[in-house]
Amino acid sequence: MKFLRYKLLFLLLFVSIIQQAQDYTYDKKIGAESAVQVEQMIGIYQDSALTAYVNAIGQRLVNVLIDTPLEFRFFVVDMAEPNAFALPGGYIYVSRGLLSLVNDEAELACVIGHEMIHVTKRHAVKQMRKSILPGLLYIPGAVVGVFNSSLGSIINAPVSLGSELFLSNYSRKQESESDKLGIRLASQAGYNPEKLAIILTSLSEDTKRLTGEAEKRSYFSSHPFTPKRVEKIEKEIPKLQWSEKSSFADDKMSLYTKLAGMVYGQNPKQGIFEENVFKHPELNLAIPFPEEWNTINVPVAVGAKQPDGEAQLIFMIDNSGGEPDSLGKALTERLQKEYKMKPDQSKSLEINGFPAYVVSMTDATGQQPVEMQIYWLKTENILFSIMGMSYLKHSEAIANTVNSVRSLTDEEKQNISGLYLQVATANEQETMETLSIRTNNSWDTEVTVFKNGLESNAVLKEGQVLKIAVEKPYFHH
Ligand SMILES: [Zn+2]
Numbered sequence: 111m112k113f114l115r116y117k118l119l120f121l122l123l124f125v126s127i128i129q130q131a132q133d134y135t136y137d138k139k140i141g142a143e144s145a146v147q148v149e150q151m152i153g154i155y156q157d158s159a160l161t162a163y164v165n166a167i168g169q170r171l172v173n174v175l176i177d178t179p180l181e182f183r184f185f186v187v188d189m190a191e192p193n194a195f196a197l198p199g200g201y202i203y204v205s206r207g208l209l210s211l212v213n214d215e216a217e218l219a220c221v222i223g224h225e226m227i228h229v230t231k232r233h234a235v236k237q238m239r240k241s242i243l244p245g246l247l248y249i250p251g252a253v254v255g256v257f258n259s260s261l262g263s264i265i266n267a268p269v270s271l272g273s274e275l276f277l278s279n280y281s282r283k284q285e286s287e288s289d290k291l292g293i294r295l296a297s298q299a300g301y302n303p304e305k306l307a308i309i310l311t312s313l314s315e316d317t318k319r320l321t322g323e324a325e326k327r328s329y330f331s332s333h334p335f336t337p338k339r340v341e342k343i344e345k346e347i348p349k350l351q352w353s354e355k356s357s358f359a360d361d362k363m364s365l366y367t368k369l370a371g372m373v374y375g376q377n378p379k380q381g382i383f384e385e386n387v388f389k390h391p392e393l394n395l396a397i398p399f400p401e402e403w404n405t406i407n408v409p410v411a412v413g414a415k416q417p418d419g420e421a422q423l424i425f426m427i428d429n430s431g432g433e434p435d436s437l438g439k440a441l442t443e444r445l446q447k448e449y450k451m452k453p454d455q456s457k458s459l460e461i462n463g464f465p466a467y468v469v470s471m472t473d474a475t476g477q478q479p480v481e482m483q484i485y486w487l488k489t490e491n492i493l494f495s496i497m498g499m500s501y502l503k504h505s506e507a508i509a510n511t512v513n514s515v516r517s518l519t520d521e522e523k524q525n526i527s528g529l530y531l532q533v534a535t536a537n538e539q540e541t542m543e544t545l546s547i548r549t550n551n552s553w554d555t556e557v558t559v560f561k562n563g564l565e566s567n568a569v570l571k572e573g574q575v576l577k578i579a580v581e582k583p584y585f586h587h
Pocket residue numbers: 224228280285288332333
């Protein structure tokens with residue numbers, strides 16, 4: 111017992127020495143692994159000019175961090191909700207939703223500075239070590255293990271779809287430290303530190319519009335926000351000595367021009383939800399998920415969950431290159447040979463002209479029987495592995511959804527559209543309403559005023575520059 115305690119003491123000393131030496135080996139490894147998850151579960155927004163702009167701001171802050179062993183990388187994530195987050199080792203992400211709120215480059219610099227401090231102070235690593243270990247699986251039933259070994263990625267997907275895996279929740283203390291040192295970093299790089307309070311207030315206002323899953327994906331789900339936070343930041347400002355340097359985008363015109371063309375809201379390129387019908391223009395596919403279910407769309411999967419968690423249905427892109435028949439038969443054979451399990455059904459199907467295969471079985475070992483329905487479905491463009499899991503009363507809803515997968519109609523294709531940011535300049539005597547009509551602005555007056563950081567009764571001046579959102583069809587012929 112005593113010996114063990116000495117050993118533990120030695121270990122603690124060792125750990126603290128490592129931390130003092132700022133060895134980030136562990137951080138870099140965890141960060142690189144999680145960065146892959148971000149790509150698969152959120153997606154990187156492909157816009158090289160916009161990414162280069164965010165990166166340029168980030169690198170200006172990196173230059174202030176003399177002698178850091180970390181290699182910082184900056185990305186725009188393809189996420190409609192306003193968010194910014196960091197991974198250990200130096201991966202910094204800002205979302206499209208956050209960029210749509212920015213009215214001054216310094217706001218973005220302050221947010222990025224804040225995230226960089228989470229990395230240099232290893233906040234996420236400290237949190238992750240606490241939170242990653244306890245049981246991740248909430249899927250019921252003993253049969254899960256069997257499917258897990260046969261179909262690993264399918265079963266694991268719903269578990270990590272919540273994205274809690276890599277978005278750590280910071281403590282209030284860590285949050286204050288990041289605010290304080292983040293604005294110091296930004297100000298040393300020549301950015302106005304007062305802008306952090308402004309972007310935090312915009313984020314808070316914007317988050318109020320969100321509900322449910324969208325709210326969980328937004329900034330304050332990982333960064334605790336209290337009214338005191340802004341107060342505390344404002345107290346730090348007078349302590350800073352700094353002088354303003356010119357920005358990459360020095361005025362609204364150049365800033366909004368950099369943001370122009372960015373998708374706002376759902377990105378039609380990744381498929382969109384209209385009510386609960388998923389429509390993907392590139393894959394030419396519609397999936398009508400059950401009404402009232404909570405839907406999710408990520409780069410590698412699309413799915414829905416019954417609100418009480420009694421059922422979930424996930425469509426995953428399957429790159430195995432196989433055919434539904436052979437994949438389904440192979441699973442059935444494995445279940446029988448290796449696990450002595452006989453599926454309730456194992457048969458070929460045709461779903462609206464697409465070849466498919468279904469294997470289903472019921473696990474009665476839990477409190478309530480759970481049915482698993484595994485499908486492979488090959489459309490003209492893609493092979494899906496589909497995993498449905500539910501209490502029996504929802505089995506039919508799952509089967510109905512899969513059996514309703516179909517191609518888009520011509521009319522549906524024409525109607526798929528997206529919103530894109532644009533720059534508008536006010537004419538003489540123009541009001542927000544007349545400007546919106548002239549420019550086809552899809553945002554209503556309240557949202558336009560908010561997104562531009564204006565007062566609600568603001569009067570437009572001739573030549574005033576605004577950012578607006580314009581709807582464009584996805585397919586323009
Ligand atoms: Zn934070």
